[in-house]
Amino acid sequence: MNSIISVKNLVKKYKKASVNAVDDISFEVSEGEFFAFLGPNGAGKTTTISILTTTLSKTSGEVKIAGFDIDKQSSRVRRNIGIIFQTPSLDLNLTAEENIRFHSILYGLYSFRPIYSLMPESYKKRVSELAEVLDLKNQIFKPIKTFSGGMKRKLEIIRSLMHRPKVLFLDEPTIGLDPQARKNLWLYLKQIMSEQKTTVFLTTHYLEEAEETDHICIINLGKIVKEGTPEYIKRNLIEDYLIVTPENRNELESELTKKRVKFEGRADFKIYVKNKDIQEFLSKLNAKLKSIRTHSPSLEEAYLEIVDQRPEEKLNV
Numbered sequence: 558m559n560s561i562i563s564v565k566n567l568v569k570k571y572k573k574a575s576v577n578a579v580d581d582i583s584f585e586v587s588e589g590e591f592f593a594f595l596g597p598n599g600a601g602k603t604t605t606i607s608i609l610t611t612t613l614s615k616t617s618g619e620v621k622i623a624g625f626d627i628d629k630q631s632s633r634v635r636r637n638i639g640i641i642f643q644t645p646s647l648d649l650n651l652t653a654e655e656n657i658r659f660h661s662i663l664y665g666l667y668s669f670r671p672i673y674s675l676m677p678e679s680y681k682k683r684v685s686e687l688a689e690v691l692d693l694k695n696q697i698f699k700p701i702k703t704f705s706g707g708m709k710r711k712l713e714i715i716r717s718l719m720h721r722p723k724v725l726f727l728d729e730p731t732i733g734l735d736p737q738a739r740k741n742l743w744l745y746l747k748q749i750m751s752e753q754k755t756t757v758f759l760t761t762h763y764l765e766e767a768e769e770t771d772h773i774c775i776i777n778l779g780k781i782v783k784e785g786t787p788e789y790i791k792r793n794l795i796e797d798y799l800i801v802t803p804e805n806r807n808e809l810e811s812e813l814t815k816k817r818v819k820f821e822g823r824a825d826f827k828i829y830v831k832n833k834d835i836q837e838f839l840s841k842l843n844a845k846l847k848s849i850r851t852h853s854p855s856l857e858e859a860y861l862e863i864v865d866q867r868p869e870e871k872l873n874v
Contacts, residue, residue, distance in 0.1 A: 559587065559588050560585040560586065560587055560588070561586060561587065561588040561589075561590075561622070561623055561624075561723060561724060561756050562584075562585065562586035562592075562609065562620075562621070562622055562724065562756070562758065563585055563586075563619070563620070563621045564582065564583055564584050564585070564605075564609070564618070564619075564620050565583050565618055565619040565620075566581050566582075566583055566617070566618040566619065567579055567581070567582050567583070567605070567608065567615060567617075567618035567619075567620060568580060568581055568615065568616045568617045568618050569601075569604050569605075569608060569613070569615055569616050570616045576779065577616075577779050578601050578604045578779055579601045579604050579605050579608070579615075579776075579779050580601070580778075580779035580780050581618075581780075582601075582605070582776065582779075582780060582781045583781075584774050584781060584784065586724075586756060586758065586772070587756075588723075588754055588756055589750060589754035589755070589756055590756055590757075590771045590772060591750060591756075591757050591759070591769065591770045591771045591772075592756070592757065592758050592759065592770060592771065592772050592773075592774070593759045593760070593761070593766075593767040593770040593772070593773045593774070594606070594758060594759070594760050594774050594776065595760065595761070595764075595767060595773060595774070595775045595776070595860060596775060596776040596777055596864065597777065597864045600776050600777045600778060600779070600864070601776050601778070601779040601780075602760055602776055603728075603760075605776065606726060606728060606758075606760065608620060608627070609622065609627070609726070609758075610635075610638060610640050610726055611627050611631045611634055611635055614628075615627075615628075622634045622637060622638060622724060623637040623638075623723050623724060625637070636664065636665070636720075637722060637723045637724060638722050638723070638724045638725070638726060639717035639718060639720065639722035639724070639725045639726065640717055640725075640726045640728075641713050641714055641717050641725075641726065641727050641728060641730050642713075642728050643728050643729045643732065645709050645710075645713060646713070647701050647709055647712060647713065648701065649700075649701045649702050650700075650701075650702075651700070651701060652697075652698055652699060652700050652701065653693065653696060653697050653698065653699060653700075653701060653704070653712050654673055654684065654697050654698050656701065656712060656716060657684055657697075657712070657715060657716050657719060658670070658673065658676065658680075660716045660719060661680065661719050661720065664719070664720045666680075666719065666720050667680055673698075683719060684697065684715070684719075687714075687715040687718055687719070688715060690741055690742070690745045691711040691712075691714055691715055691738060691741065691742065692711070692737070692738055692741065693708065693711045693712065693715065696708060706733045707733040707734055707735060707738065709733075710730075710731075710732065710733045710734055711734065711738060714730065714742065718749075721749075721753065721755075722755065723754075723755065723756060724755075724756045724757075724758060725746075725755055725756070725757050725758065726758045727757060727758065727759045727760070727761075728760050729760060729761055729762065730742065730759070730761070731761070731763060731766070743766070743769070764855075764856050764857045764860060765856075767787065767856060768787050768856050770787060771786065772784065772785070772786060773785065773786070773787055773790055773856075775790075775860065775863050775864070777863065777864050782863055782864075783863050787856050790856065790859050790860075790863075791853075791854040791855065791856055791858075791859045792854065797829070797830065797831050797832050797851070797852065797853060797854065798827045798828055798829045798830065798851075798852050799826075799827070799828040799830055799835065799838075799849060799850070799851055799852070800825055800826070800827060800828075800849075800850050800851075800852055801825065801826050801828060801846050801848065801849050801850075802824065802825050802826075802846065802847040802848040803826065803844055803845070803846055803847065804844070804845040804846065804847055805844065805845070806823075806824075808844045808845075809826060809844040809846075810826075812842070812843055812844050813826075813828065818830070818838075827852075832851065832853065835851065
């Protein structure tokens, strides 16, 4: 598949900093891909996203979005991306619809109209469609100053989708959303990824959202430390294991030791056996068990193992 985001040897060093905030990273994102960019606070994640979205200059390297160079063709890049940042960027003196309208005009989607009634039907239809998805239809003409934090979040999502961007950058998009709004948002995003080949570039602290992505890239201390599918990352970092409660602890411990099977635990035992080998292992086990349950690795476990480090090593970027 064609790469819609191409990052090569990207470096960002802030003035007076002793180390690079982003340290020679490279990665590709394919068209229509659901891509997660993860990392702890201070890892260089926000710096990278700011560079990709043309809001921060890089020190060196090459970055292209939708085929356009972020330095030489920044205006073309901005026309092809949508952005939902953590920090709200709404005009509190306007209504929700006015925020959407002026955003659409700035993107060149429509010529200026002073009031909603003068806007084309295509604009009205798009606003109505997105407001329905985010459950904001009854508040779309109300002033922003009356909105809750969650409602403001929904409005920013509507605004970012108005121009049907080729790449949608989502920086913690579901913070402040209720469970139903989160569900509706992800259903809609999956729909546009499928129908319009929209590429979604996600950062999130909700790792269950990253479980659904096609590809994950994890950055830590300014460097990419792991990338691949969620399944690849989990299986290559965290072992499968059984959790068992024996009738006789000493008997089980003795048998496992003789068979050189890796285990740990006291009352309950963690026995490290791959899922495909569980049936054979249990059929040959002589010690009697009170209970058995399997444990498969989670993305959260893998992520925590990757980013585990001494606090003093973290960068403040």
